[in-house]
Amino acid sequence: MNPLGLIVLPVIGAAAAAFGPARWAKWTAFVASLAVFALSVVVAVQFPEWRTGNYWPNTNEGGALKAFGVSLLLGGDSVNMLLLLLTTFMMPLTLAGSFTAVTEREREYYGWFMLLEAALMLAFLSRDLILFYVGYEFTLVPMYFLISIWGGQQRRAAAIKFFIFTFMGSIFTLAAAIYVAARAADANGAWDFSIAGLTRFGSESLSNREQFWVFLGLMAGFAIKTPVFPVHTWLPLAHDQAPTGGSVILAAVLLKLGTYGVYRLALPMAPAGAVETATFFGVLGVLAILATAMICWVQTDAKKLIAYSSVSHMGFVVMGLFAFNPIGMQGSVMYMVCHGLSTGALFLCIGMMYERFHTKEMDAMSGLARHMPIWSTFMVIFTLASVGLPGLNGFVGEFLCLMGTFVAEHDQPAGYPGVMGPWFAVVAGVGLILGAMYLLLLLGKIVWGPLKVPGAHDDPHEHAHGDKGHGGLPRDLSFREIAILVPIAAACIGIGVYPKIMLDVTEPSAANALVAFPEKVNAWNAAHGKTAPAKVALQTEEVSR
Amino acid sequence: MSAAVSVAERIGALVPEMIVFGGSVVVSVTGLSPKRSVRAATPFLSVLTLVAALVALTKGWGGSTTAGLLLPGVGPFARGLILLMGVGGAALAAGLVDRRYEEAVARGAAAFDPIRVVRGEFFAFMLLSICGALLIPGSPDLIWLFLALELTSLPTYIMVAMSRGTRRAQEASVKYFFLGALSTAILVYGFALIYGSTGSLQLTEIRAAFAQQSAMGGIDAIGTIGLLLVTIALCFKLAAAPMHFYAPDVYEGAAAPVTGLLSFLPKMAGFSALLLVVDAAGWGGLANAGNGLPPALQATLWMVTVLTMTLGNVGALLQRSAKRMLAYSSIAHSGYMLMAIVAGPELGLPALLFYLLAYGVTNNAIFGALSGIERNGQEVEKVEDLAGLARRHPGAATWLAVGSASLMGMPPFLGFWAKLVLFIAVV
Numbered sequence A: 001m002n003p004l005g006l007i008v009l010p011v012i013g014a015a016a017a018a019f020g021p022a023r024w025a026k027w028t029a030f031v032a033s034l035a036v037f038a039l040s041v042v043v044a045v046q047f048p049e050w051r052t053g054n055y056w057p058n059t060n061e062g063g064a065l066k067a068f069g070v071s072l073l074l075g076g077d078s079v080n081m082l083l084l085l086l087t088t089f090m091m092p093l094t095l096a097g098s099f100t101a102v103t104e105r106e107r108e109y110y111g112w113f114m115l116l117e118a119a120l121m122l123a124f125l126s127r128d129l130i131l132f133y134v135g136y137e138f139t140l141v142p143m144y145f146l147i148s149i150w151g152g153q154q155r156r157a158a159a160i161k162f163f164i165f166t167f168m169g170s171i172f173t174l175a176a177a178i179y180v181a182a183r184a185a186d187a188n189g190a191w192d193f194s195i196a197g198l199t200r201f202g203s204e205s206l207s208n209r210e211q212f213w214v215f216l217g218l219m220a221g222f223a224i225k226t227p228v229f230p231v232h233t234w235l236p237l238a239h240d241q242a243p244t245g246g247s248v249i250l251a252a253v254l255l256k257l258g259t260y261g262v263y264r265l266a267l268p269m270a271p272a273g274a275v276e277t278a279t280f281f282g283v284l285g286v287l288a289i290l291a292t293a294m295i296c297w298v299q300t301d302a303k304k305l306i307a308y309s310s311v312s313h314m315g316f317v318v319m320g321l322f323a324f325n326p327i328g329m330q331g332s333v334m335y336m337v338c339h340g341l342s343t344g345a346l347f348l349c350i351g352m353m354y355e356r357f358h359t360k361e362m363d364a365m366s367g368l369a370r371h372m373p374i375w376s377t378f379m380v381i382f383t384l385a386s387v388g389l390p391g392l393n394g395f396v397g398e399f400l401c402l403m404g405t406f407v408a409e410h411d412q413p414a415g416y417p418g419v420m421g422p423w424f425a426v427v428a429g430v431g432l433i434l435g436a437m438y439l440l441l442l443l444g445k446i447v448w449g450p451l452k453v454p455g456a457h458d459d460p461h462e463h464a465h466g467d468k469g470h471g472g473l474p475r476d477l478s479f480r481e482i483a484i485l486v487p488i489a490a491a492c493i494g495i496g497v498y499p500k501i502m503l504d505v506t507e508p509s510a511a512n513a514l515v516a517f518p519e520k521v522n523a524w525n526a527a528h529g530k531t532a533p534a535k536v537a538l539q540t541e542e543v544s545r
Numbered sequence B: 001m002s003a004a005v006s007v008a009e010r011i012g013a014l015v016p017e018m019i020v021f022g023g024s025v026v027v028s029v030t031g032l033s034p035k036r037s038v039r040a041a042t043p044f045l046s047v048l049t050l051v052a053a054l055v056a057l058t059k060g061w062g063g064s065t066t067a068g069l070l071l072p073g074v075g076p077f078a079r080g081l082i083l084l085m086g087v088g089g090a091a092l093a094a095g096l097v098d099r100r101y102e103e104a105v106a107r108g109a110a111a112f113d114p115i116r117v118v119r120g121e122f123f124a125f126m127l128l129s130i131c132g133a134l135l136i137p138g139s140p141d142l143i144w145l146f147l148a149l150e151l152t153s154l155p156t157y158i159m160v161a162m163s164r165g166t167r168r169a170q171e172a173s174v175k176y177f178f179l180g181a182l183s184t185a186i187l188v189y190g191f192a193l194i195y196g197s198t199g200s201l202q203l204t205e206i207r208a209a210f211a212q213q214s215a216m217g218g219i220d221a222i223g224t225i226g227l228l229l230v231t232i233a234l235c236f237k238l239a240a241a242p243m244h245f246y247a248p249d250v251y252e253g254a255a256a257p258v259t260g261l262l263s264f265l266p267k268m269a270g271f272s273a274l275l276l277v278v279d280a281a282g283w284g285g286l287a288n289a290g291n292g293l294p295p296a297l298q299a300t301l302w303m304v305t306v307l308t309m310t311l312g313n314v315g316a317l318l319q320r321s322a323k324r325m326l327a328y329s330s331i332a333h334s335g336y337m338l339m340a341i342v343a344g345p346e347l348g349l350p351a352l353l354f355y356l357l358a359y360g361v362t363n364n365a366i367f368g369a370l371s372g373i374e375r376n377g378q379e380v381e382k383v384e385d386l387a388g389l390a391r392r393h394p395g396a397a398t399w400l401a402v403g404s405a406s407l408m409g410m411p412p413f414l415g416f417w418a419k420l421v422l423f424i425a426v427v
Helices: A004-019 A022-046 A048-052 A078-097 A106-125 A129-138 A140-150 A155-188 A195-205 A208-225 A234-241 A244-269 A271-297 A302-321 A326-357 A373-387 A393-406 A422-446 A460-465 A479-497 A500-513 A517-527 B007-012 B015-030 B036-040 B042-059 B074-093 B099-107 B119-135 B142-163 B167-198 B203-215 B221-238 B246-253 B256-280 B295-317 B322-343 B345-375 B394-408 B414-426
Strands: none
Touching: A004 A022, A004 A106, A022 A048, A022 A078, A022 A106, A048 A078, A048 A500, A078 A106, A078 A244, A078 A326, A078 A479, A078 A500, A106 A129, A106 A140, A106 A244, A129 A140, A129 A155, A129 A195, A129 A244, A129 B414, A140 A155, A140 A244, A155 A195, A155 A208, A155 A234, A155 A244, A155 B414, A195 A208, A195 A244, A208 A244, A208 A271, A234 A244, A234 A302, A244 A271, A244 A302, A244 A326, A244 A500, A271 A302, A271 A422, A271 A517, A302 A326, A302 A393, A302 A422, A326 A373, A326 A393, A326 A479, A326 A500, A373 A393, A373 A422, A373 A479, A393 A422, A393 A479, B015 B042, B015 B119, B036 B042, B036 B099, B042 B074, B042 B119, B074 B119, B074 B256, B074 B345, B119 B142, B119 B256, B142 B167, B142 B203, B142 B221, B142 B256, B167 B203, B167 B221, B167 B246, B203 B256, B221 B256, B221 B295, B221 B322, B246 B256, B246 B322, B256 B322, B256 B345, B295 B322, B322 B345, B322 B414, B345 B394, B345 B414, B394 B414
């Protein structure tokens, strides 16, 4: 079976939603996104090759587009498939979450959303660098329009800032990738942009100095997308101004494009550069965790608080990636998925609150547990998942990222030496406490305490209809809204209780990504006066790429 | 002189150009017709002429002798591209000139007076300019090249003034004319020096002479200076630094369809001519390191490229007017395309030709959208004038968005692939 269907189906959905009757636009898009989800599940079940670290479909045939070394090479290993499933899972829920929130220009809204899904599918399924880049970059276009048309007061500024930041960064990414491809073309005599080939060439044949610059170039784009601490400034504004659906997809999936790029491209393609800069990015990761946690602490806007918490959480992912051991790598993949679920759900919850009260100010409300018990229950579940309470999904990823960092020392006998070590983990661990503090502060302010409902006094609507809120919505969650949140909550609890299902499948992929690392790390440590481990017992499995 | 190709054969290869020239004569007459329907048919006749020329080109009527020409492979592609873009330009310009006057005549508010209409001349000049551009890629010698370049440029000066009845258009036209005359003078001086150095006007012989000089220790000073002068003069046609100053004013002054034509036709002509000149100077040969050009020319091209890209992009950022911004963007794109020349012919030539195609198509889309908006009675001056366009003109807004994204190099649009191929060539 050809995975092309996963890309074509959303495009058809987009066309149907954009050019069909306006009344049906939302249903068209919803049904299309459900169909994409069903297709992705069928693919995941029917073709289990991806779980073993192999690529599915296991072919190197380029397809029709073979000019200039660009080929239509699609497929994925476990990491691709997990992120793909996350996308297809969140997409129908996000669309359903927009049914009452978006009432203007519905056809365009749902059309752009389905186009966004198509771009994401392309990015996560491409095994060709240029094709990946096409998908990666094209996500900007629908997102730009989603923010600038259906966003808040400063939507234009937010959309432009979002676009320019990410576009600028990714130009460096493309330049670095083309450099590697050009060197490979010199060596092989023909252009080829397949990710596997470029990865092998980059890690084996480029000098350390070249790898350093290639790595920085690739990271320029991915770090902005992730976002890594000092270049995160586009994110709070974009999140704050985007419509609820846009925020959800931005947090749940779009940010993962950055970390996926690091995982799939930057690290394996330029391992020496990664090792060289690991302490730098490690420090940035710690800074992101701590500094943004404190920024969250002073927010008065609930949505902004969650937006900043994303930056803080992505700091853990960055640390896990730069630990250079399977624990950290698997932890970061785990955390990508878990953050997508819990933060996406938090944005949905805040959106539902906003639809009722038309404010996101935390000071304007309190004690909503009495007013909206169902909403409050979900809010508590997702906040705790985001905090990292054991038994919920956030804990597993966070713990693994920290553990990976902790054991990333130069004298690890386990076979994967690193350059960070306990100190990084200990300082980042403080972030766990800060995270609990600001997220519980959010809960304490709006869920607990004396009941205060915004607009309860000056809004006759509220009195006249008793249980009805704004926009014909019931006071507490409607059946539709509950149906949106239940699957996410189930996924959060399921992964939290039994993370093994994900850890098993990501292990071979992580080992693949780390093939070149122990040697480079030992060389770097030796050059910096640290001894290599006495005995290097590599545990790499024989897996074909 | 080794005139291996007879004049008859040379002329036989020019059927498309002759069709376009004939069309320009016909069009200049129909534009003056007292019958309104005939006058209204003028733009259609222009389009028809260009389509006929395109058919003649693809069918190869009259044969296509390539003996004695440099870069014979470029000719058919470049001419086809010029004709295609010409079709777009002529179609966009339909209904542009004399619009108010024609409406007045139709209402009966004014009597028809052949002295007052300029539509025929406008389209005749457009076809003449296209005819000039068509002649460039197949130039066998410097005289031909010079005349073809002038035939491309001269009508455009007048078209700028004619396109809008405003003073600004006339000011732009005068500026354009004087700076164009300056560049022509530099060009001719450069040609004269090249002739002095090589003793021939035939491009093939010039190439042989330059190759000989390179083998003997480098092209002599007179020849080098000649090449540099020609390059700088052609920068005017490309709107490349340091000869780019006219572009923003002229683009702003002219009506959108003319601006669209101006941003493509002279650039296409300039690049066709520049390709011939650098090829004569040993482009891609082994005489010199890098792309084979003499070191002085290489250094100049580098500087021009970098300056053009930087000035174009930075300048575009500072603009408030949509057309001025597009002018600077067009300058920057010239810089990108010049990179392909610096890169050498092996990958650079296909990359350049593909980029020209992508640029031309995209530009036509953008200026088509702007023309559509202008035709509806709105002047597009500032960028703010375009605010809320998606509501007023959804179609134009879509074209503008797609065109801008393509110019930006946003995947998966055409501009991205053009840039990608170009970067691959440069790396």
